[in-house]
Amino acid sequence: MANSKRAITAEDFTNLEVYSDPQFNPEGNKYAFVSTTVNDKDDYDSQLFVQDLNTNEAKQWTFGNEKNSNPRFSPDGKSVVFQSNRSGVPQLWLLHTDGGEAKQVTTFKNGAVSPEWSKDGRYIIFTASLDKDDDVKSQKEQSKEERQKEREEKNKQPLVVTSLRYKSDAKGFHDDKKSQIIVYDVENETFTQLTTADTHHGYQDISPDSSTVLFAGNLSEDAEYELTNDLYTVNIATKEVTKLTNGKGTYHSASYSPSGEKIAFFGHEQTHAGATLNELYILDVKTGERTCLSSDWDFQLGDIMIGDTRLGASTTGPVWSKAEDKLFFIGTDYGATGLYQVNLQGDLEVLYKNDNHVFGFSYDGNSESFVIGVSTPTNPCNFYLLDSNSNLTRLTNANAAFLEEVEVIEPETLTYQAEDGWEIQGWLLRPYGFEEGKKYPFVLEIHGGPHAMYGQSFFHEMQLLAAKGYVVLYTNPRGSHGYGQEFVDACRADYGGSDYTDLMSGVDYVLENYSFIDADRLGVTGGSYGGFMTNWIVGHTNRFKAAVTQRSISNWLSFYGVSDIGYFFTKWELGQNLLEDTTKLWDFSPLKYAENVETPLLILHGEQDYRCPIEQGEQLFVALKHLKKEVEFVRFPGASHELSRSGKPEMRIERLNHICRWFEQYL
Template sequence: MTSTKRALKTEDLTRLEVYSDPQISPDGNFYSYVSTTANDNDDYNSHLFVQSIQGESPVQWTFGDVKNSNLRYSPDGKRAVFQSTRSGLSQLWMLPTEGGEARQLTTFKNGASSPTWSKDGKYIFFHASLDKDDDLHNQKEQSKEERQKEQEAKKKQPLIVNSLKYKSDSSGFHDNKRVQLIVLDVENNTFTQLTRDNADHSFQDISPDGKQLLFAANLNADADYELSNDLFLLDLQSKEHKKLTDGKGGYHSASFSPSGDKIVSFGHGFEYAGATLTEIYVFDLETGERTCLSQTWDIQLGDLMIGDTRLGQSEAGPVWAKDEKSLFFIATDQGSTGLYEVSLDKELTTLYEKDNHVFGFSYDQNKEAFVLGISSATNPCDFYYLEKDGTLTQLTKSNRAFLEEVAIAEPETISVKADDGKEIQGWLLKPYGFTEGKKYPFVLEIHGGPHAMYGQTFFFEMQLLAARGYVVLYTNPRGSHGYGQEFVDACRSDYGGGDYTDLMTAVDYVLDNYTYIDEDRLGVTGGSYGGFMTNWIVGHTNRFKAAVTQRSISNWLSFYGVSDIGFFFTKWEHGLNLLDDPEKLWEISPLKYAENVETPLLILHGELDFRCPVEQGEQLFIALKHLRKEVEFVRFPGANHELSRSGKPAMRQERLNHICRWFEQYL
């Protein structure tokens, strides 16, 4: 197989344009979106674009080395509020949609985000991080120099810790600030703080009559020990709030019906801990009754697709239909995500589902149509217009020059029967320049989570390995989403058991059925849970000639106490905490089997990874090096657990180069 296009290169990563957050204008004639690209300062720019539904060329609304996002149209469509870092921190800005300069709305010391209009267009609700005694009337954004000075001073002070949840991978060490809900009176330019509890609040929606605000938070006294997230109704006149949920589950993505008498929400009660399928609930505000619309389904609601080129947030639902008789949402199923509709009578309808990744949508109530964001295995992203009759029209042609120049491998879907009869779905990529009769080295990719899903989306790392001459296999072993509740729960309390044999069975299957794979040149890699599994594999078989473990777990005993999720994750996934049965946690720790490792192992880890802290990689490196094994440790400064997905562009490329270097050396 020959190609007139060139092979993919590592530096192509910085050429990609990534779309997100489609928003249809109130009149339905236009939609806006966010485009994110790498810039020359080893960072990203995010800019706002608008395009006619008729498909005319998109028009760029914002410019410069800044991040702009979360554009929301006013109800009359004449103005748009968005968040931007153009002043230094993320603040809210207003833009006239018919042309003109943006005007800054907030100057909060810690920034402002997530704006939403009231239904009458008189108010804007948003998030702000505040200290307990902060005065909204004295909020002033610091200069870059002032922020640096404050940060330097903070580094010289000891960190006093009093809670379990004192750090997180995305935010680092926490302080005493809490996310509060603020409302801006647009006409009078005045701010009012709506919440004051010692908790982080997440705005969900404002009622159509503007009298009640819907938010999510954990306001329980034992919130530090819990993972629940409740829904609350806040009366904007009395400032009293009422809890809608029972304190035993996690609820999010909630909104009022157009008439305001019902609320819809995603959520679940942690029946299977972190492996619980999300449900869709409707709350009747008059009767207080809660109805689960999805109780007979066996699919995961929302977008659980894993990729390494998705930047920015997008709507996954649920969204009310204009007539309030049904709801729209994205669901994750069988390696794809699609757009679905459910009636209040619980009738499920597929509106759009192909072999690809619907990563976001916007609903036009007037025309009962949608703008869909879609990625496929061979196209990073584009927007499409889905009409009521099912007609699909492409609106954008992102990355056109890139796709015309670079060869992208089309995956072959495979299905493998596991030892116990479970069907394991996977995908196989042929190498660039594939020639019949030739033998090629092979790499097995293992996803993180473990409760997530590989599938029909663009994955740069897979494509790069194929471009470098490898056959690439990626699968969804038990524990993955997309195949029902029993399947996603099947790896809990069995790490290194059925999930391991699923992967090995898949490898055996492709070796038996694809003669172009060289069984003497097998490699394996994965990150997070996939890193754990890579570590487990090399401690239990020598069939792989090279391995790369990324942001991995090697020791469940220490993971319990150092990870930002360790104190509950070991219980969720293994059924026990450190003090319950340390011997059992040691039995399933890859570090225990270091003496068995004969596979050359490259360990990649971010220095600021709080999810799977760098000491996990360090322990494994020291043990293997002390045993005189073939091992190398690469530590990425300033990088957290999201290095491969949203890390600095230069570090992301460095990581890919090290993976390729290791496999080229040993395969």
């Protein structure tokens, strides 16, 4: 039977609206949110909308080719502060809720981000990137021409490196500027710098009496050698800094209770290095006593779902109830995320979980209701009202025209047994226009991380491969989040071991149980850790007829020194670093097995990837080409490790087209 809707295309992600960051107003009768789209200039626009919950009318508040985000209502509900790059770099702007033009609040040279109000409306607290001697009282924004000239002058100078952490995939090469916390006095229109230490400070919250700001950071002299992140307070009047946590872990997402007597936060003490599950803690402000509410739980707190159409940050908790007797947060469990609540005795309750992806929420204490953001495998995003009686009402109808026009395929959830009997969860997409009795080529997708999770969320790339006529399988092998501490830790020091056989068991399972898969036309692809695993697979089996490795790791020996995380990640994940056991690192390196590769391999890599630098792709390409193997190398100019998720739209389309071309050629 002919499809009434067309197949999805590589370009179709540019037709999507992506929602994020719902924020109730103080009255609880409206909420603001951010909508991100692709513009005609090969970039992203983010606009602010406000929806009235009584009339359901949504109004767009910002316009133009700009990135507007982080809307926060003032406590009296009369103003919204937000972040916008309309003047050239992100600055803070104020907008009256009854209309009118936005007023620019900051003119900081390097921008100002992440605004929040004090509870009394007296202050706006934000973060700015500052040099050591910068004066916040005399900050002047540069013109476009001044910024361009400064960049050109900087590019003429050599980069002098003295820090271990001198680059990152998010920011490129670092300079001496640090994120500092600034307070803006709304009535007097003055700025005060609260933090000055030579480290980055992450604003968390302000106390209800507006006297103290809570922040995260590492103020130790050995900070660059430590992987810890503590919580601190700074007194606004005296600027006295107090350390709240023990220096043994990493803590974040902290918030004061309504009375200011307690602080709730996520964190852990790295008992399983980067695979450690978050805990939920409460700190008594007066006594300093810390209580863990989550010690009996075995799932990840926060949103760990992977997707390629999630743009913009959203609140994931913990958030206090108005009565201060509960906390609300998003949790990640068994291929889905949900909204949870816990009382102060640790009794856990699921408020909403329905085999989909809850990506953010806002809580209204007046009505005890929530606005939650939800993505499903067949719908990129919408907002819903979850009331105090657990009734769910859809508020938005995002991407309605797109979904009416395009066929989006519902995945089939499956569970299979690994070689050692562990259960592995996965999903299978049938191809567009599926017909019984026909045989179809197959693609295995492998996620990165490895401590992340595929699941019940919209994924454009998966839908595209199904639209091109492939059966698509994506699974969560051991090492993935969503299945408890033992499971997520199980791939450490065993890369290419049971994680590899988990994936092969999945392929075996679907070949046994789905007769429409052509066993002679199997493909495999993945990015980052998934790229490592793709490289590993083609060096250890010839069952796949085509492979595409993306932003991958091929040589752990060089990765140690070239990746922004290499110096600690190799130890965390493989048990050794370059200075301890070169033999072990080489045994874990796919490059060692290049002679075994018979599968035609396409290597995709971003030129500005500092997480898995492009030399990893270069080494693999040269080795395979030298061995006269079937290999091709595609380099994406200006692209970082985030190419597939938030890279330049034109480059994202090129990437998808190359993947489809390779599989079409060999499958």
